[in-house]
Amino acid sequence: MSYDYAAMIALADPTRRQVFELVAEQPRSVAELTRCLPVSQPAVSQHLKVLKDARLVHAEPRGASNIYHIDPHGLGEMRAWLDHIWGEALDAFRKEINDSREKER
Amino acid sequence: MSYDYAAMIALADPTRRQVFELVAEQPRSVAELTRCLPVSQPAVSQHLKVLKDARLVHAEPRGASNIYHIDPHGLGEMRAWLDHIWGEALDAFRKEINDSREKER
DNA sequence: GCTTATGATAAGCAATGTCTTATGATTATG
DNA sequence: CATAATCATAAGACATTGCTTATCATAAGC
Numbered sequence: 001m002s003y004d005y006a007a008m009i010a011l012a013d014p015t016r017r018q019v020f021e022l023v024a025e026q027p028r029s030v031a032e033l034t035r036c037l038p039v040s041q042p043a044v045s046q047h048l049k050v051l052k053d054a055r056l057v058h059a060e061p062r063g064a065s066n067i068y069h070i071d072p073h074g075l076g077e078m079r080a081w082l083d084h085i086w087g088e089a090l091d092a093f094r095k096e097i098n099d100s101r102e103k104e105r
Numbered sequence: 106m107s108y109d110y111a112a113m114i115a116l117a118d119p120t121r122r123q124v125f126e127l128v129a130e131q132p133r134s135v136a137e138l139t140r141c142l143p144v145s146q147p148a149v150s151q152h153l154k155v156l157k158d159a160r161l162v163h164a165e166p167r168g169a170s171n172i173y174h175i176d177p178h179g180l181g182e183m184r185a186w187l188d189h190i191w192g193e194a195l196d197a198f199r200k201e202i203n204d205s206r207e208k209e210r
Numbered sequence: 211g212c213t214t215a216t217g218a219t220a221a222g223c224a225a226t227g228t229c230t231t232a233t234g235a236t237t238a239t240g
Numbered sequence: 241c242a243t244a245a246t247c248a249t250a251a252g253a254c255a256t257t258g259c260t261t262a263t264c265a266t267a268a269g270c
Binding site: 005011012017024025026076079082085088090093 | 119131
């Protein structure tokens with residue numbers, strides 16, 4: 001189970017989450033995204049770069065615009081990792097319950 | 106679907122992930138955790154505070170020690186949120202594929 | 211009781227991250 | 241062809257974060 005945590009780190013920032021949610025809702029250009037957000041256009045571009053590197057979005061050049069689309073890969077990897085950890089955590093939790101039961105006897 | 110992202114933010118830090126993994130493996134005291142990690146005891150305590158607030162671990166005082174255990178709540182909430190977003194993302198992705206098919210006609 | 215071990219908190223510092231303005235490159239528009 | 245629009249990148253300001261050392265409170269062991 002190897003995972004580079006890029007998607008999780010990317011989504012840990014609130015502004016970046018907003019950018020991602022907007023793109024997930026529908027494909028949008030940088031200009032459109034900037035109009036929806038309380039930060040400057042360069043800030044939006046910087047966030048998009050992080051999201052793109054984490055494979056949460058991908059860009060489609062369209063004339064002078066750059067349309068950003070959702071990319072399922074980043075979320076998929078994150079989900080696989082989380083499922084794995086979740087399984088381990090539940091096992092550990094059950095084991096603890098058992099151990100504490102045994103002690104009571 | 107409301108989620109405060111505390112678990113995700115907590116696990117976005119590499120040291121904090123290590124602390125969490127160690128606790129998930131088996132319950133451990135702060136001193137034990139510090140011996141396993143390349144940072145000072147106060148650093149470990151600070152990370153544990155963040156993990157505890159995110160309901161990823163919980164503390165069990167035992168004499169002068171403080172044994173930290175895994176707490177499934179934080180991961181569970183994060184998992185529920187991620188499943189939700191994952192569903193939305195897949196819907197959006199499928200919709201895009203459809204839209205681009207229609208344009209080709 | 212005195213010493214030792216444990217762990218939480220405070221204060222300060224260095225590194226990192228997020229934002230801004232400035233700028234240049236590319237494309238559409240009149 | 242000149243102007244306007246779009247967007248990425250660079251440079252710098254500012255805030256946040258993760259770490260350290262110092263310290264205090266509590267509990268265990270002699």
